[in-house]
Amino acid sequence: MNGFFVWINSQPRSHGKDQLALKAGSHPLVTKDCFLDLSRVVQHPTFELEQAREFDCVSPDLASAIIEMIGGGLFVMPKVHSDIIFGNLVGM
Numbered sequence: 898m899n900g901f902f903v904w905i906n907s908q909p910r911s912h913g914k915d916q917l918a919l920k921a922g923s924h925p926l927v928t929k930d931c932f933l934d935l936s937r938v939v940q941h942p943t944f945e946l947e948q949a950r951e952f953d954c955v956s957p958d959l960a961s962a963i964i965e966m967i968g969g970g971l972f973v974m975p976k977v978h979s980d981i982i983f984g985n986l987v988g989m
Contacts, residue, residue, distance in 0.1 A: 901938040901981060907931050914972040923959055926952060935966060936973035938982070960986045 905927065909916040915936040921929045955963070967983045 900940045900943070901978065901985075902941055903938055903982070904934045905931050906934055910934055910936055912936065912973065915966075915974055917963065917966050919959075924953065924955055933963065935963070935971055935979070935982075938974070938978045955986075 905919065907929070909932045915934070917933040917935055919927050919931050919933055921927055921931075964983060964986050967979050967986075971979050
């Protein structure tokens with residue numbers, strides 16, 4: 898797992914790369930159309946990960962969309978990071 902997270906933003910990042918459009922309702926926490934930012938990862942400490950366990954994992958459909966986007970190649974995110982995210986999602 899590595900403690901990696903990617904952000905969901907209401908607007909795409911200004912560079913416009915590695916942004917996956919999400920429709921409202923694609924996850925219980927996604928209440929409006931927004932963008933999954935696959936251009937960078939952030940790492941959270943263990944105690945924050947434990948607190949986040951109350952939220953649902955992404956659906957198989959959303960995981961597949963993320964896997965497909967990563968598999969097609971990202972422009973900004975370092976490959977070492979996208980490989981980790983890809984592996985975590987494939988292993989769900």
